[in-house]
Structures are given as structure tokens and as C-alpha cells.
Amino acid sequence: MSKAINMLFSNKVAVVNAGIAAFADASREQGAESVHVEWKPPAAGSERLIAILNKLKKL
Amino acid sequence: MGLIDNANREAFKRLDKSNPELTGIVYAKDVLPEMDKYTIGHAGPPIKWEDMCGPLKGAVLGAIRYEGLCETDVEAGVMVESGKIKFRHNHSVDCVGPMTGMITYSMPLFEVSNLAFGNKAYCSFNEGLGKVMRFGANGPEVIKRLKWIEEELAPAFKKALDRRGPVNLKVLMTKALAMGDEMHQRNTAASSLFVREIAPALAAVTDNKESLVRIMEFITGNDQFFLNLAMAACKSAADAIKNIPYCTIVSAMSRNGTKFGVKVSGLGDAWFEADCLMPKGLYFPGFTAEDGNPDIGDSAICETYGIGGFAMGGAPAVVRFVGAQSAAEAVEFTNDMMEICEGASSQLLMPSMDFQGVPSGIDIRKVVETGLLPVINTGIAHKEAGVGQVGAGIVRAPMDCFTDALAAFAKKVLPEEEQI
Numbered sequence: 001m002s003k004a005i006n007m008l009f010s011n012k013v014a015v016v017n018a019g020i021a022a023f024a025d026a027s028r029e030q031g032a033e034s035v036h037v038e039w040k041p042p043a044a045g046s047e048r049l050i051a052i053l054n055k056l057k058k059l
Numbered sequence: 060m061g062l063i064d065n066a067n068r069e070a071f072k073r074l075d076k077s078n079p080e081l082t083g084i085v086y087a088k089d090v091l092p093e094m095d096k097y098t099i100g101h102a103g104p105p106i107k108w109e110d111m112c113g114p115l116k117g118a119v120l121g122a123i124r125y126e127g128l129c130e131t132d133v134e135a136g137v138m139v140e141s142g143k144i145k146f147r148h149n150h151s152v153d154c155v156g157p158m159t160g161m162i163t164y165s166m167p168l169f170e171v172s173n174l175a176f177g178n179k180a181y182c183s184f185n186e187g188l189g190k191v192m193r194f195g196a197n198g199p200e201v202i203k204r205l206k207w208i209e210e211e212l213a214p215a216f217k218k219a220l221d222r223r224g225p226v227n228l229k230v231l232m233t234k235a236l237a238m239g240d241e242m243h244q245r246n247t248a249a250s251s252l253f254v255r256e257i258a259p260a261l262a263a264v265t266d267n268k269e270s271l272v273r274i275m276e277f278i279t280g281n282d283q284f285f286l287n288l289a290m291a292a293c294k295s296a297a298d299a300i301k302n303i304p305y306c307t308i309v310s311a312m313s314r315n316g317t318k319f320g321v322k323v324s325g326l327g328d329a330w331f332e333a334d335c336l337m338p339k340g341l342y343f344p345g346f347t348a349e350d351g352n353p354d355i356g357d358s359a360i361c362e363t364y365g366i367g368g369f370a371m372g373g374a375p376a377v378v379r380f381v382g383a384q385s386a387a388e389a390v391e392f393t394n395d396m397m398e399i400c401e402g403a404s405s406q407l408l409m410p411s412m413d414f415q416g417v418p419s420g421i422d423i424r425k426v427v428e429t430g431l432l433p434v435i436n437t438g439i440a441h442k443e444a445g446v447g448q449v450g451a452g453i454v455r456a457p458m459d460c461f462t463d464a465l466a467a468f469a470k471k472v473l474p475e476e477e478q479i
Contacts, residue, residue, distance in 0.1 A: 052469045058061070059063050
């Protein structure tokens with residue numbers, strides 16, 4: 001196991017949570033410092049809509 | 060900047076520069092094209108009789124009786140079924156009307172001129188609250204009130220306006236926003252400010268004291284009186300951005316109680332439609348969500364411009380009325396709308412948000428990308444014909460309108476080899 005991974009397990013965990021807020025809440029409940037970032041995949045993850053948006057950006 | 064960004068910047072500048080002014084009181088029969096007693100204007104995108112919701116049908120039957128074409132709802136229904144009545148959506152003739160949006164031959168309209176671009180927009184008079192035609196009520200008291208508006212209120216307003224001169228609505232809206240109105244579900248300040256502008260002239264031109272008392276009681280007894288003026292003002296601004304090539308900014312949002320429609324500047328007159336959603340809000344005593352009709356009305360023109368739900372952060376007093384939880388939530392609504400808009404108004408400022416301008420110019424690309432849907436403050440009509448308003452709340456525009464519009468836009472502007 002690398003030194004960095006060992007440090008992760010030996011130090012107090014601080015969490016940056018992106019996406020589902022319940023994960024941030026769960027981390028907090030277990031005593032970890034947790035910051036939630038509200039994030040959703042663009043266009044709800046639709047590959048077709050993302051492709052359209054990307055093409056329009058080039059115009 | 061690319062073609063789309065340039066076009067959107069231009070649209071935002073036009074919205075921001077728009078300068079609506081109340082310039083006249085007119086009658087539908089005198090100003091609207093191909094208007095006759097058998098033509099009825101309604102809210103939202105075009106719709107056939109058989110697809111209309113309860114309150115819209117109720118309003119239509121009442122409107123036919125209001126025009127004196129028959130005596131009963133049954134007779135009115137027969138006229139509709141026989142194809143004698145022609146329906147058209149208000150947006151097609153530079154008009155807007157709240158909720159069911161009835162505009163018929165004899166109705167008086169506010170004429171609002173956008174001084175910056177020279178176009179005009181029209182809206183009916185606000186009838187007050189409760190059992191009113193805009194919420195689908197059509198009883199004798201509803202028709203009587205509409206006749207009174209036509210025969211006593213509107214002529215007095217016309218004379219008063221002729222004497223006083225035009226009323227600048229942008230100035231009033233700016234002041235009202237600073238006083239806590241978002242001008243869709245809260246028009247308390249705007250209506251009061253408007254009365255202050257028009258009352259001296261009304262008193263001067265109305266010889267009959269009893270008539271003056273009736274008029275003053277009506278306009279001072281209705282906090283929502285200004286809504287229809289705000290709508291015409293917003294329509295005049297939104298029409299100024301129609302047909303800008305490569306522009307992805309929304310030029311109209313409207314609902315007929317069955318379908319929600321969105322127009323996009325660069326896509327001309329096409330409506331992109333999806334089923335109307337149910338507002339979430341508070342119901343008057345004795346009514347529940349079971350009684351409510353899906354979202355209806357041309358009044359989403361307010362949010363198209365940037366007031367109403369978009370300005371909720373500057374109107375904490377409206378929050379509880381529309382069923383939101385806190386002033387902080389209202390600020391969140393406005394901040395979210397900022398993410399899907401091209402810019403912030405340079406004049407319509409919200410003191411409670413550190414004088415931030417209201418978000419203006421909805422970009423369909425940003426709606427689709429972020430998943431943040433336009434938020435609309437709205438009244439709630441009973442789902443059955445003839446009942447009226449049963450509550451007020453918040454509703455979202457449906458996503459399919461925006462994804463369909465985006466796909467149509469891409470089809471129009473992308474070269475053949477780039478089509479998806």
C-alpha cells in the first residue's frame with residue numbers, strides 16, 4: 001500500500017461530497033468533516049443532449 | 060464570442076433596454092386583427108375545444124354568454140360543438156391574459172407600448188379575486204362584473220389616461236420590486252403605486268360621484284390589479300427579442316391548462332409543448348390539491364422577462380403565500396434562475412439581495428445542461444368549470460419543452476454533417 005493511502009487511513013477523514021447529499025449527511029453522522037457540493041451530470045447524463053450542447057458551443 | 064453567444068447578448072440587451080409604458084385603453088374589436096364576436100382568445104399555445112381543461116371550457120362558455128351570443132351554457136356548448144366559435148391563442152395577436160386568458164370582441168384592453176422598440180402589447184383588465192372568469196368561473200356575477208369593466212371602468216380609465224398622459228410601467232415596476240413585489244403573485248405595492256398615478260385623473264374625469272366610488276373601490280380592493288399591466292409590459296419586452304437568428308433565449312412561456320408551451324427567439328413562432336405540471340402550494344379553506352387544475356395562463360410571460368418566480372428573492376413577503384418555506388428558499392430560487400439566464404437586469408433591482416438585478420433571458424442551453432427548470436409563481440384554478448380560484452403556489456416549466464426546443468434548434472443551425 002502506498003504511503004498516501006496509509007496516511008488516508010491513519011488521519012482524520014475530511015470529505016468533499018459531490019452529487020447525492022445523503023452521502024455527505026452519512027459522513028457527518030459518522031464524525032467526519034463533510035462539505036457537500038451540489039452537482040448533477042450535465043443534461044441529466046443524456047449522451048445525445050450533451051453531444052448537441054457541445055456542438056452548439058463551437059458555433 | 061460565437062454566433063449564439065452574440066445573439067443571446069443582443070436578446071438580453073433588448074430585454075434590459077425595453078421600456079414599457081401604458082399608452083391607451085382600447086377595445087379588442089378595434090385593435091386585434093380579424094376580431095369578431097365569434098372569435099375567442101385564450102391563454103397558452105393553440106388548443107382544440109376537446110382538449111381544453113375544465114376551467115378553460117368554463118371560461119369559454121361564459122365568454123360566449125358575455126358577448127350576448129346566447130343565454131345558457133348549454134346553448135354556448137352547442138355553438139362551440141357546431142364549429143361557430145373560433146379559438147386563437149392570445150400570443151398570436153400580441154396579447155396576453157392571466158389564467159384562462161379570455162379575450163373577446165367587446166373586452167377593453169390595456170395597450171402597452173415598448174418605447175425602446177416601438178412594438179405594442181395588450182392585456183385584459185384584472186377582474187379581482189375569487190369567482191372570476193380567468194379562473195374558470197362563469198356565473199351571472201362574473202358576467203355582470205365584466206360588463207361593468209367594459210361599460211364603466213374602462214371608459215373612465217380611457218378618459219383619465221387621455222387627461223394624464225401615459226404611465227411608465229418600468230418605473231412603477233422598479234419601485235414595486237424595491238417594495239417587495241415580485242409582480243406575479245404579489246402586486247400589493249405595484250397596484251398601490253398605479254392607483255396613485257391614475258386616481259387624480261380618474262377623479263377629475265368622472266362626474267358621477269357614485270361611479271367614481273365604484274371605480275375606486277374596485278381598483279383599491281384588488282391587490283392583483285397591476286398583474287395585467289405587468290404582463291403586458293413583460294409581453295412588450297419579450298416580443299422585442301423575437302426572431303433573432305442563432306438566439307437560444309426563450310421569447311415566450313405560456314400554458315393553456317393542458318399543455319405548457321415555450322417559444323425560442325431563434326426558432327420563430329414554433330411552440331415546444333409538454334403536459335402542464337401541477338402547482339405546489341397553499342389551498343383556500345375547503346379545497347385541497349385534489350381540486351386543483353394543472354398550471355394555466357399567459358402570466359408566465361412575467362418569468363419570461365425576469366419577474367415573478369425569478370424575482371422571489373426580492374419579495375420575501377410572497378414566500379408563504381405561494382407555499383415556499385423561507386426567505387432563504389426564495390433567494391435560492393432567484394439564484395438558481397440566475398444560472399439559466401443570460402444576465403441580470405440593470406434596472407429591476409432587489410434591495411434585499413444587495414441590489415442584484417432580476418435574472419433575465421432564459422437560455423434553453425443552460426436549462427437543459429443544468430436541469431434547472433424555470434420557476435413560476437401562479438394562482439391555482441379549480442379543475443372543474445365554473446368554480447374559480449382555489450389557491451396559489453409554485454410550479455416548474457416541464458423539461459421536455461426545453462429538450463425538444465434544443466433538438467429543433469440544433470437541427471436548424473448545425474450543418475448537415477454535424478447533425479445528431
